[in-house]
Each structure stands twice: as structure tokens, then as C-alpha cells.
Amino acid sequence: xxxxxxxxxxxxxxxxxxxxxxxxxxxxxxxxxxxxxxxxxxxxxxxxxxxxxxxxxxxxxxxxxxxxxxxxxxxxxxxxxxxxxxxxxxxxxxxxxxxxxxxxxxxxxxxxxxxxxxxxxxxxxxxxxxxxxxxxxxxxxxxxxxxxxxxxxxxxxxxxxxxxxxxxxxxxxxxxxxxxxxxxxxxxxxxxxxxxxxxxxxxxxxxxxxxxxxxxxxxxx
Numbered sequence: 001x002x003x004x005x006x007x008x009x010x011x012x013x014x015x016x017x018x019x020x021x022x023x024x025x026x027x028x029x030x031x032x033x034x035x036x037x038x039x040x041x042x043x044x045x046x047x048x049x050x051x052x053x054x055x056x057x058x059x060x061x062x063x064x065x066x067x068x069x070x071x072x073x074x075x076x077x078x079x080x081x082x083x084x085x086x087x088x089x090x091x092x093x094x095x096x097x098x099x100x101x102x103x104x105x106x107x108x109x110x111x112x113x114x115x116x117x118x119x120x121x122x123x124x125x126x127x128x129x130x131x132x133x134x135x136x137x138x139x140x141x142x143x144x145x146x147x148x149x150x151x152x153x154x155x156x157x158x159x160x161x162x163x164x165x166x167x168x169x170x171x172x173x174x175x176x177x178x179x180x181x182x183x184x185x186x187x188x189x190x191x192x193x194x195x196x197x198x199x200x201x202x203x204x205x206x207x208x209x210x211x212x213x214x215x216x217x218x219x220x221x
Contacts, residue, residue, distance in 0.1 A: 014149030
């Protein structure tokens with residue numbers, strides 16, 4: 001795995017990690033790991049099986065045996081299309097709770113590392129550069145104000161025809177930030193050698209240019 005180029009993009013919910021990672025993966029021809037989707041899938045699978053998001057051992061078992069397929073245009077869990085289901089605010093909040101559990105994180109660690117295959121990987125998450133891929137050649141910590149992130153999320157949900165409340169989204173993001181940053185295992189924080197980008201007042205294109213400049217500097221493009 002050491003020889004496979006890895007670009008780790010970490011940051012809080014709504015910071016634009018997903019969009020940037022997809023652009024980078026496409027431009028570089030790299031594989032893409034959406035680690036947040038794995039935690040969302042554990043939360044959705046738990047709901048399907050009537051397992052509480054506080055039952056750590058049962059959740060860890062679900063995480064270790066996730067029957068999931070990442071297809072070109074959808075995500076399939078246990079034979080069911082859950083592409084939209086894993087992107088709801090409820091799934092996101094439950095995923096944040098699930099992600100705070102040590103046994104669940106351990107169950108998913110090696111599964112995430114297995115995504116690192118040639119020609120390279122763009123990894124999107126909250127602990128990609130600190131825990132999962134500490135050897136990553138490029139590490140970026142992308143953030144923005146909670147208000148800006150809530151507004152982006154609100155517009156994203158509305159554009160998909162989903163019900164959304166801006167005040168509720170802002171409250172959820174603030175709660176999620178606190179939970180992610182204060183959890184005992186793999187708290188949300190920049191890697192010591194990460195490039196930190198506050199994109200509150202930046203366009204996606206401007207962020208992409210900064211990250212690509214770093215990737216070029218590190219000799220990966």
C-alpha cells in the first residue's frame with residue numbers, strides 16, 4: 001500500500017470534501033473512497049435490522065459484514081438501492097453517532113485501507129490523513145463556517161426535491177461537529193502535515209486549483 005499514491009481529504013460535514021474528491025478522482029484517474037458513506041451504510045443497515053445506534057457490538061458486527069456494492073450510479077445495500085437513503089439528514093446524524101464507537105471504527109479500518117489500489121486513491125473522510133492513511137503523500141483539511149456549510153447542504157437537498165429546514169440543518173451540523181471533534185477515537189482534526197483550506201468564501205474551482213497545485217508539487221500529477 002505504501003507505493004500507491006493516496007490523497008487524503010478530511011474535514012467536517014458540508015465542507016465540500018465530496019465534490020472536491022470526485023473532481024480529483026476523475027481528473028487523476030484515481031479510485032475514490034467515500035468513507036462517510038460506509039458509516040452511513042452501517043447506520044441504515046442497523047435501522048433495517050432494528051439495531052440501536054447505541055448497541056456497539058451489534059453495530060460492529062454489521063460493519064464487519066456489510067453487504068454493499070458501489071456501482072457507477074447507485075449504492076446497493078443488501079440488494080436494495082439506498083443511494084438517496086444514505087444521504088438524508090437522519091442517516092448523517094446516525095452515522096456521526098455510529099462513527100464515535102471504537103469497535104465500529106476498528107471494523108471498518110482495514111476495509112477502507114483496501115481501497116488503496118493502483119493507480120491511486122482519493123480518500124474522503126474525517127480521519128483519512130490521521131488514522132487510515134497516515135502515509136498519504138497529499139493531505140488536505142477542508143473546512144468552512146457552520147453557517148456556510150448549512151446553507152450549502154440546504155440548497156443541495158432542495159435541488160434533489162427533498163424536504164429541508166435551514167435552522168434544523170445548522171443545528172445538526174453544529175451537533176455533529178462537536179461529536180466528531182470530541183470523540184475519544186479518531187477525533188476530527190487536521191493532520192500535522194495537512195494543508196488547511198477554509199473555503200467559506202471560495203468556489204469549488206478555487207479549492208480544486210489549490211489542491212491540484214499541492215498534488216503537482218508532490219509529483220503526483
